[in-house]
Amino acid sequence: xxxxxxxxxxxxxxxxxxxxxxxxxxxxxxxxxxxxxxxxxxxxxxxxxxxxxxxxxxxxxxxxxxxxxxxxxxxxxxxxxxxxxxxxxxxxxxxxxxxxxxxxxxxxxxxxxxxxxxxxxxxxxxxxxxxxxxxxxxxxxxxxxxxxxxxxxxxxxxxxxxxxxxxxxxxxxxxxxxxxxxxxxxxxxxxxxxxxxxxxxxxxxxxxxxxxxxxxxxxxxxxxxxxxxxxxxxxxxxxxxxxxxxxxxxxxxxxxxxxxxxxxxxxxxxxxxxxxxxxxxxxxxxxxxxxxxxxxxxxxx
Amino acid sequence: xxxxxxxxxxxxxxxxxxxxxxxxxxxxxxxxxxxxxxxxxxxxxxxxxxxxxxxxxxxxxxxxxxxxxxxxxxxxxxxxxxxxxxxxxxxxxxxxxxxxxxxxxxxxxxxxxxxxxxxxxxxxxxxxxxxxxxxxxxxxxxxxxxxxxxxxxxxxxxxxxxxxxxxxxxxxxxxxxxxxxxxxxxxxxxxxxxxxxxxxxxxxxxxxxxxxxxxxxxxxxxxxxxxxxxxxxxxxxxxxxxxxxxxxxxxxxxxxxxxxxxxxxxxxxxxxxxxxxxxxxxxxxxxxxxxxxxxxxxxxxxxxxxxxxxxxxxxxxxxxxxxxxxx
Numbered sequence: 319x320x321x322x323x324x325x326x327x328x329x330x331x332x333x334x335x336x337x338x339x340x341x342x343x344x345x346x347x348x349x350x351x352x353x354x355x356x357x358x359x360x361x362x363x364x365x366x367x368x369x370x371x372x373x374x375x376x377x378x379x380x381x382x383x384x385x386x387x388x389x390x391x392x393x394x395x396x397x398x399x400x401x402x403x404x405x406x407x408x409x410x411x412x413x414x415x416x417x418x419x420x421x422x423x424x425x426x427x428x429x430x431x432x433x434x435x436x437x438x439x440x441x442x443x444x445x446x447x448x449x450x451x452x453x454x455x456x457x458x459x460x461x462x463x464x465x466x467x468x469x470x471x472x473x474x475x476x477x478x479x480x481x482x483x484x485x486x487x488x489x490x491x492x493x494x495x496x497x498x499x500x501x502x503x504x505x506x507x508x509x510x511x512x513x514x515x516x517x518x519x520x521x522x523x524x525x526x527x528x529x530x531x532x533x534x535x536x537x538x539x540x541x542x543x544x545x546x547x548x549x550x551x552x553x554x555x556x557x558x559x560x561x562x563x564x565x566x567x568x569x570x571x572x573x574x575x576x577x578x579x580x581x582x583x584x585x586x587x588x589x590x591x592x593x594x595x596x597x598x599x600x601x602x603x604x605x606x607x608x609x610x611x612x613x614x615x616x617x618x619x
Numbered sequence: 620x621x622x623x624x625x626x627x628x629x630x631x632x633x634x635x636x637x638x639x640x641x642x643x644x645x646x647x648x649x650x651x652x653x654x655x656x657x658x659x660x661x662x663x664x665x666x667x668x669x670x671x672x673x674x675x676x677x678x679x680x681x682x683x684x685x686x687x688x689x690x691x692x693x694x695x696x697x698x699x700x701x702x703x704x705x706x707x708x709x710x711x712x713x714x715x716x717x718x719x720x721x722x723x724x725x726x727x728x729x730x731x732x733x734x735x736x737x738x739x740x741x742x743x744x745x746x747x748x749x750x751x752x753x754x755x756x757x758x759x760x761x762x763x764x765x766x767x768x769x770x771x772x773x774x775x776x777x778x779x780x781x782x783x784x785x786x787x788x789x790x791x792x793x794x795x796x797x798x799x800x801x802x803x804x805x806x807x808x809x810x811x812x813x814x815x816x817x818x819x820x821x822x823x824x825x826x827x828x829x830x831x832x833x834x835x836x837x838x839x840x841x842x843x844x845x846x847x848x849x850x851x852x853x854x855x856x857x858x859x860x861x862x863x864x865x866x867x868x869x870x871x872x873x874x875x876x877x878x879x880x881x882x883x884x885x886x887x888x889x890x891x892x893x894x895x896x897x898x899x900x901x902x903x904x905x906x907x908x909x910x911x912x913x914x915x916x917x918x919x920x921x922x923x924x925x926x927x928x929x930x931x932x933x934x935x936x937x938x939x940x941x942x943x944x945x946x
Contacts, residue, residue, distance in 0.1 A: 321725050325925070329932045336939040343943050528937040536930035543726055543922045549809040549912035555852040555859075557812050560790035566856065570786035576761075577780040582773045 358440040371401035371453040378498040389505055393512035395473050396437045396446030399501050403453045405462055415460055424450060424616050428468035429606035438471060443610045445471030449504045456619060465489055466616030474613040476511055479601035482615040490619065620689045621664045622651040622827040630665065630686040632828025635706040640824055651824065655691060664688055678831035689826050693833045700821040702884040704813060706742055706829065706906040713740065713889045716909050726917045728895055736893060742906060744831035744885035745802055748838045749793035750845040751880035756857040758785040760869035785857050794845045798834035809912045810905045813886055817907055831885060838881040850874040
């Protein structure tokens with residue numbers, strides 16, 4: 319047993335140190351949780367899911383509300399879903415259905431909805447995000463179908479254009495066959511990047527990852543220790559060479575240059591493409607008509 | 620023959636620790652007296668007990684009286700060794716060496732290092748042929764050097780082709796090849812090198828206290844292995860001189876060898892046999908340098924248990940890291 323602990327002393331010391339740190343962190347979190355998680359804004363409505371387009375069943379709406387409630391408590395950000403089936407272009411007086419007009423109209427609708435309902439977890443117009451999903455005349459030439467993400471406060475600070483695009487990809491991948499799953503993906507995405515537990519169950523390295531990362535060194539340990547080597551060769555090419563002077567001399571030693579060729583090729587340069595950075599936050603920064611700083615982005619379907 | 624003590628008539632043996640002939644019965648030094656009664660290989664010269672020896676055994680220990688007997692006809696005439704390297708380390712020293720080398724090997728069976736097991740270790744003089752060669756290494760071929768650089772938007776590559784010729788003479792002395800069928804060649808190769816400064820002209824006294832074999836094969840038959848070693852070393856030296864080239868293409872690449880001498884020698888080896896789970900684990904220890912060659916027996920259950928600990932501790936540490944940094 320003494321031999322065993324001596325063998326693993328370094329690992330056991332690390333384990334003990336980690337255990338102490340874990341206990342300290344756990345204790346600190348316990349006390350911190352008793353003093354936090356309190357909403358700083360009671361002026362906004364309790365409702366988070368506005369299914370004006372009626373694309374969700376009552377049961378799905380209820381499940382989304384519960385998921386949002388749990389996620390909001392974890393990430394301390396308000397999450398709002400609004401589905402509509404109306405012309406936002408007409409609503410804001412745009413006469414032509416251009417991408418630019420559509421984006422302005424969707425952005426204004428989302429920002430106004432957030433601002434007018436006084437959303438924000440920590441304060442009015444504080445931390446939160448709103449997903450506006452428009453189903454108006456989907457699949458037609460004058461379709462205004464598409465989604466817009468409006469970010470505010472901490473979510474605005476965190477989400478870059480790249481992250482917004484990533485979130486919209488998640489939504490668009492699912493929305494055609496299940497709007498419920500698409501909106502769930504929106505909640506999960508925000509949860510992941512705002513420090514929630516939706517994706518990994520509280521772990522950046524998932525449980526399976528921990529299992530594999532630990533298993534591989536253990537298997538290598540077993541395999542390498544099950545075999546033992548007979549010994550190492552300790553002779554060299556000079557071991558049995560006669561060491562008297564004049565031995566091992568080159569009678570002939572020639573390195574004559576007989577030909578030289580030069581070839582050349584053009585260097586291919588690759589230019590880096592555009593695209594949005596995934597880091598940095600503040601993607602799609604602007605001010606809403608109410609003067610609130612928002613971020614966001616969207617695209618048509 | 621047998622070496623007897625003039626004082627007590629006990630069997631005198633060569634003691635590596637005392638560096639001389641020693642009587643373990645009366646503890647006297649240099650009191651030996653060679654006795655050469657008429658002898659076969661079937662009976663002990665001391666007690667007349669039956670000896671079990673094979674065709675090559677030249678020295679053995681009587682299983683009844685523990686005397687060390689040397690078979691005169693197997694160390695004389697054509698079987699007289701030219702040289703002998705006396706044991707430098709005795710059994711107790713080798714036991715310490717084994718324990719020291721494997722002190723960190725926690726997966727060996729617990730009785731592997733016990734006195735009871737290690738006392739079964741036997742010292743043996745293994746027959747070797749020592750070959751001298753004159754070698755000539757030849758190389759003739761085309762080799763290339765490649766250099767590249769960038770100028771503007773183009774990458775230039777210059778390939779220089781050289782005609783490379785090497786011819787080298789080298790002499791080798793005392794390349795050892797074991798002449799015992801019972802000794803695995805690869806193991807004996809791993810036991811090298813021996814330090815030849817300790818080689819002495821053959822004296823039968825050094826054999827008393829140890830087992831020994833006469834050579835199993837003649838120098839001519841065993842020459843092939845020594846030739847391979849000399850050729851490989853010569854070729855390595857020639858190729859080491861052809862450096863800095865990106866590619867080599869030989870038209871001539873060979874070694875010519877001439878044997879100049881071959882000597883019959885006895886080299887000291889301690890042999891420790893250990894049986895575990897029905898398998899024999901044989902350790903060979905160079906009796907002159909102390910180099911240990913052999914595969915350590917492993918207890919699989921112990922390895923798996925330790926592996927499980929590695930897994931358990933790493934897994935726990937990862938979970939804690941997850942909790943501390945990411946929860």
